[in-house]
Amino acid sequence: MAESSSFAKFVSEKISKIRWQPTPTQAIRKSGIFATGSWDNGDDNRICIWNIEDVPPTEDISMDAYMNEQLDAEIEPTLLCEHHHRGDVTDLVMxxxxxxxxxxxxxxxxxxxxxxxxxxxxxxxxxxxxxxxxxxxxxxxxxxxxxxxxxxxxxxxxxxxxxxxxxxxxxxxxxxxxxxxxxxxxxxxxxxxxxxxxxxxxxxxxxxxxxxxxxxxxxxxxxxxxxxxxxxxxxxxxxxxxxxxxxxxxHTTHPDNLFSCSEDGSVWHWDRSAASAYSNVPNLIAQKDASLFGKSPFSSSLLTPAASKIPTVSSPWLSSEAxxxxxxxxxxxxxNTMPVNTLDIVDTTLLCGTDGGQIYTVKNLIIK
Amino acid sequence: MAERLEPTEVLMLTFITNKHDYDALLAVLHLRTGNTQSAPTFITNKHDSNAWILNNSLEIHLETCAWLDTGKQTKNICIRPVQTERIFSFVSKAKTAFCHSISSKTLSGLIVHKVPLSAKGTTCPQQKHSNTFLAKANGATYQKFMKSGTPYSAVSLIIPDRQCEVFGCLSEWGLGNQLFLCAHAQHGEDDRSTGMASPFIHEVKWDTDMHEPTARKLVNESLSIFLKLQQLGSDTSKDKSQMVKISREYRSVIQACLLELQQYCRNGKHDIDIKPKEIQIKLFEMIELLWSLAEILFVEIAPGGLILNRLLDWMRLHFVEGTKLAKEAMQDERPDSHPSYWPAVYLLALHGRLEDVRHMLSIHSDRDSEPMIVMDTLLHSMPVFGASSLTVELVQPSLSTTEFDMKWQRWQQQCQQGLDEEVFASSDNLEILCKILCGEDGVFIDLQDLIGSWYCMLISRLLYQCPVIKMSEMQYHTQPWDLILLAAFECDVHQVIKDSSTVLGNWWFVAHLTDLLHHCGRLQSQSMQFGSNLREFLLLEYASTILSHDSLWQVGVYYLDHCQNFGRYHLEQFVEHFPLETERKAQKILRICERRDMQDQIRSICKVMGMKALHNGRLGSALSWALRSKDVMFASIVAEKLLFEYSESGGFSNLDLIDNLGSSMLICNKLTFLGKYREFHKLYEEGEVKAAGSLLLSLLTAKVAPRKFWPTLLLDALPLLEAEEVVFTSQQTYELMHCIEHIGLDHRLELIESKDKKKHQGQPETPDVIEMDLMKLALARNLARAIVCEGTTLTS
Missing domain, CATH: 2.130.10.10 (YVTN repeat-like/Quinoprotein amine dehydrogenase)
Incomplete structure (x- = not known):
């Protein structure tokens, strides 16, 4: 998989919310359309619809040239339409x-x-x-x-x-x-x-x-x-x-991944997929222990029910300190120093909006 | 231009009352929170809910103030005539205090000037802020000269106030891009209160060109570069490459802005839209030109101080006339007969692009003639010192200056020889070209119009007359033309900055350039008369313009962080004056304060938010704000309100919060009482009567409960006294009896005290004798039961 790459687009207002267009479940490709809302811009805030289509639809270039171009070019969101809004945009749903x-x-x-x-x-x-x-x-x-x-x-x-x-x-x-x-x-x-x-x-x-x-x-x-x-x-x-x-x-399809953004300007990717693999490990250990300690079938049968409970109870997010x-x-x-107010993720592309008026697009995230 | 008077005016009051009296502060904060739309209702609303706040200690009566909306453009505070004088004098006194407190520390443009009636028509430009704002008071008209771009454009603004016409204006600087005006007649120098003439205070705000949408991107983008530079610190002043990189980053940001503006102009349809953008383009182009020159001269100092190649690059990048002419000529069927052909050749030669000249000559129809061939050899053999970053020419790195000089002399002699032997006599054009190569003074003067600006002339002449020019020798070659560039060529960094800040309407360029030069160690720290250095002064100015913008203020904060002397002081002032529309914004501002440990400001913001919640009837929110800033006074006020609510309705509201107070209930007595009292109720409901009883008793005996609440508490004890099982021991019952006596005593004392007053007001308040008697009866019975009970447990 390609390295994740991020790209910042500067807009002239502070972004308070950013949302991908929801995709119909049967759609194969995600849509490249998202919406942003701004805040604290006097009486004139905006809700904008952007497109970050991967494939430039009109240009007719050979595949090779296109591939090269895509590797180098950072794809910039283009503004589709905007709507003026008096107050701060606090939340956004499409x-x-x-x-x-x-x-x-x-x-x-x-x-x-x-x-x-x-x-x-x-x-x-x-x-x-x-x-x-x-x-x-x-x-x-x-x-x-x-x-x-x-x-x-x-x-x-x-x-x-x-x-x-x-x-x-x-x-x-x-x-x-x-x-x-x-x-x-x-x-x-x-x-x-x-x-x-x-x-x-x-x-x-x-x-x-x-x-x-x-x-x-x-x-x-x-x-x-x-x-x-x-x-x-x-x-x-x-x-x-x-x-x-x-x-x-x-993450909607890979819930072991969680994303958070903060006033301190950071956006974190929490990956618990290792833990969900790990949560099965105690099972194995328990069984191994059982086979080590008790050679008799009795002891092993005693341990298994307790151990087998673990996967049913715990999601990796709920599992304990261990x-x-x-x-x-x-x-x-x-x-990044400016506060990040909002984020949204679909597939492997993350969007976030900051108080510095930037829309960050992080592409090709590794989601396990 | 004249804009909404947001709570700002009152903010001024906040600032002063802060120091004097808490209650008055609350009253004022009350005003601060009102936004302009809701203000009128808000004012009428305040009597019932907040009468308790007004202690009259400062004699500010809110009812004397009202908000008035006088049309779309201006909104004013109107102070009703009855009380005007007092209030106004207060405001104005306060403002002077504010004014002094700033100007004694910095000189950042807080001044007061009065325009007496007699001075109508005459100007009084007592301004100190010469380069951003020139103000002229002229009767009712306030003229503002703003410099956007190179031309000075005057904006005149009519203050919609007849009083100003009659009396003249008094004005005062606010924070950042803000000015307050009011009609004012002058009586004596320091007698403001009597000179008050108008009930209106007007706020004038203005945007600088840094507030344009495109420029806002510049502001935001340059912040990260700025911060990166601050991190590098000044220890790395030796590390030139880093500085050059930073400088290029700044330039690329400007170029990106330029590109966007140009794109906009190309796509734009309406002239009205495009015009201002074109002015901006000009401005940015100029900034870019200056910056890149500054980069060559001050940041990226070439080894040995030899700078000609860099200067040539600079010229080639910014002055593309030569290429344009050449293109025109080359597109013709017969290029050599095109009128642009020879001018293009000269210009290219003057810019030192000899390869291009040779290319041009090679397509001339007479290219095989004798003079042409000689010229070609001459052009080809011109020695070039060092490598230019743009032209791919042979590099002669080992050449020392003296060696190069000798070679150059020899080459130029060859050219001179050609001229003397009249090799080029057949062609005037070639002769001129050869004269250029020889660096003849006359030819440069002849070609003056073609060369265009003096700085191009300067560089061209340097190229052919003095190619080994050193940085330090530059100043001997300049002539008095364009001030800034001149200063730059004279290597006078300070002059460059000074002139730029006069000519350019914004502080962006000077602030960032100065900062960069400071980090390069190119700036001798020159202390200014008001105590801070040049860099800090410019950064403060820049930050102030940013901070006065509705939306960009967050960026300004970071700049203030890097102003060691006055940054924090400025930040404190600004932070208290941001309008707090939503909780999220308040939260963000609080975070800024917390990061910088600004306790006073945190308290003030929480108080504002708390008061706002209180007025909206949200006691829970108000209390949580009070707890957040650990504001004892405010917390007890809210707690009192909650208790009052209880005694009115008989039930607690805001249980979520009260039940989860935890240790924070200890912040003040009233809140402790509230928390504990609620605990008592909870215990009682849960049937834990014994625990409830002893808690109640401890509330009474530990004097946590306010006196006026004692009767209520005793009544709460009544069901416990009458309970089937004995709740209170004999000892506890005695204590309760003690309390009841206290209440009786208090009441009698009160009666004696108020006897005289009450006489006139009719009946003295009857105490709830029946309730008290009932209570006493219950106590007596409980005592009996308790004694019996205790007696039996002892004997059994």
Whole structure:
């Protein structure tokens, strides 16, 4: 596989969100289209749609020449269209619906910023805001289908769907709450919290295949992995970035890979694939031990059931201290000083946006 | 130009009140958080919710202020006439304090000038900031001369205020690109409060050319180069190659910007769009030209100080007229009869591109004639010293200067000989060419128009008259033309920087170049009159323009980090004045402060955010901000609000936060009480009555609970006293009785004190006698039960 290469495109505004166009599952090639949103640009922020198509569609050059060119040329995103937006863009989701909801989040007199949106099955949206409110929206309805007014005492910073009707939110005092949207009570169905100091949590993402595993990142740059099935507290705490972690993403098809970006200008690739290989190792050791110690079939049969439990229980993300050394971490943005606000990954291409007005494209990542 | 008066005006107040009084600060912060749209409602809203904040200690009454929107362009703070004078004098006093505090340390352009009524029409340009901003107050008109690009363009701005017309203007520098104006009549030198004339304060803000979209890329991109250079440190000043690399990186960034602008102009359709871009292109081209010359002369100093080849390269890259003419001629069917043919030949020769000249001559129809052949040999045999990076000519590395000089003399003698023997008599053109080669003064003067600028002339003459020119000898060959280039050729680094900052509208060029030269060790640290050195001064200026931009401010912070003397001071000022629209932005600014350990600023930002949350009725958020900055006062205010809410509604809100306070509840008494009181409720709900009882008692006896809450606490004890099992021991019951006596005593004292006042106000407040009696009864019964109980346990 070719070396991963990164390329920076400077745009004239600070990027707050970046998103790939979602690809239909049956598509073979990923689309080269992505969207960016800017923030803190006075009253004139923009949402832009870009194309980073690998193959220049119009040029008619021989394959050899093209190959050479592609090796050398850094492919630059081209702007397809833009839309002006008054406030800061806080979150971005690509949908096929055109609809505007006004004043979803509000304080008694002042305006309030909406901080996050999550989408389930293209027809259910959930928004959260600084007013601690949760809105449930359906396309076609002009008013929220449901509003939980006092959902949180503090600012809700991000939201994600866990299951069809279950959403998880993180707030600015280090709490992770799970909401069952079918229930009529305005109480969360589960509350998880950080131990000790109330570290604000900025972002949340769930494991693409195991919805009970949720990762969050917060103000102190620590990565927390939570198991929705058991503890009140995070299962794993991995101290990571030296400043706020603004966004994190599991790789959709290779969930052993996680990406996070931070205020300190770094983007990390967390690779747990070694650990998932490792999690089978104790099994082998256990069996080996068994065969060493007990020559009788009795002892070995005693050990196997216990050992065989491991793979069913643990995803590499939940496994304990022992496998921490199996975590490979790569910094994908050495030498960058400006805060990285957002990232998105599809396939082997990572996009991130910074406060320095750069869109970074990291191509050919090694995803195991 | 005149733009929204964002909370800035009030920010000024924040700054001062900061020092004086906490309560007033809160009041002011309250204003700061309002953005212009929501401000009016926000003001009317404040009475009920925040009456407690206003202690009148500084006699700022918020109701005397109102926001007024006077059209699209300007938004003003309007202070109602009744209280105007007092408030205004306060503001203005405060502003002077602010002004002094800065100008005593730096000279970065904070000045005050007054325009008296009598001086209408006359100018008072008392400016110190000559190169960015020339201000003229002229009655109601404020004229601003901004220098964008080379031409001075004057922008005049009408302040929409009749008062200014009548009284004249008072102006004061704000932070960065900001100016405050108000109508002001002058009475005495230092008598501002009485001279107040208008209830309006206007804010004038302006953008520099560094705020254009393309230039913003330049700003962002150059930051990383700048930081890289800072990391290299000044110890590596010997390492020239590094510096050259950095310099080239800067240049490539400029070139990238140029390319983009040119592309834009090619694709652009409307003249209105293109015009400003063309000005920018000119500006960037000039910057590039200057930078590359500076690179040759100051950064990449050739061995032995021989710089001619580099200068030739520079000329070839930036002045392409010769190539253009040659192309024109060559495209003709008969190139030698084309009017551009000979000019092209001369120009190429003047630029030292002799190979190209030979190529041109070789297609001449008379190429086989005698004079042509002689000329060709002459051109071919010209000695070249060292290698130019562009032309692939034979390198003679071993040649020493003297050897080369001898060779050169011999060659030029040959040329002279040809001229004297009238070999070229048949062709005027060849004769001129030969004269060029001989370096005859007259021919250069004849060709003046062709050569164009004086610096090209200078280099061409150097080439043929004094090829072994050394760096140090350059200054003897210049003549007074273009100031900056002249200064550069005279090797006067300081003059270059000074002139550039006068001519160029932005600080980008001078700041970065100075910094680079500083790292190259080319800059003698010249201390300026205000105490910092030139590099720092320019960096501060550049950073200030960046920091006054809505979006670029984050970049400016990094520059301030590298200003040792005043960087931090500037940063402190700026950080407190960033508008905080969202929590995310606040978080980012906080992070900047935390990294630099700026405790005061952290406190101030958290307080602003906390107050904002408080006004939005978000007590939980407010408390979390208070805890974050460990702000005792603010935390107790929020805690009090929460307690008040409890006593009103009988239930706690914000349980998520209160239940998880942990050790941070110890920050202030009220919060400790709140946390513990909530704990009591929780224990009670869970049926842990014994633990609940002793907690309640300890809240009372340890004097954690505020006095006015005692009755409530005692009432909470009532169900415990009446519980089936005995909760309080006899000893504990005695203590409770003690408390009840205290309440009674307090109440009586209060009555005596307020007797006189209350007389006029009718009935004195009746104490809840029944409740207290009930309480006493319950206590007595509990005491009896406890004694019995204790007696039986002892005996059994």
């Amino acid at each position: 949908l096929s619906v055109t609809q505007t909801w006004e004043k979803l989040h509000h304080f008694p007199v002042n305006t309030c910023s909406c901080t996050g949106i999550a989408v389930k099955a293209d027809d259910t949206y959930v928004t959260v805001g600084e007013d601690g409110r949760i809105n449930l929206l359906h396309p076609g309805h002009n008013v929220p289908v449901r509003t939980i007014d006092e959902a949180d005492n503090c600012t809700l910073n991000a939201v994600t769907f866990l299951k069809q009707s279950e959403a998880a939110t993180v707030n600015s005092i280090g709490q992770l709450k799970v909401w069952d949207l079918r229930q009529t009570t305005d109480k969360p169905s589960q509350i998880f919290l950080m131990t000790g100091e109330r570290v604000p949590l900025h972002c949340i993402d769930k494991h693409p295949t195991q919805p009970h595993i949720v990762a969050t990142g917060g103000e102190d740059g620590t990565l927390c992995i939570w198991d929705m099935r058991q503890d009140k507290f995070p299962v794993t705490l991995l101290s990571a970035h030296s400043a706020d972690m603004w966004e994190l993403k599991f 496998s921490k050394q199996c975590l490979d971490i790569t910094d994908l943005m050495t030498g």
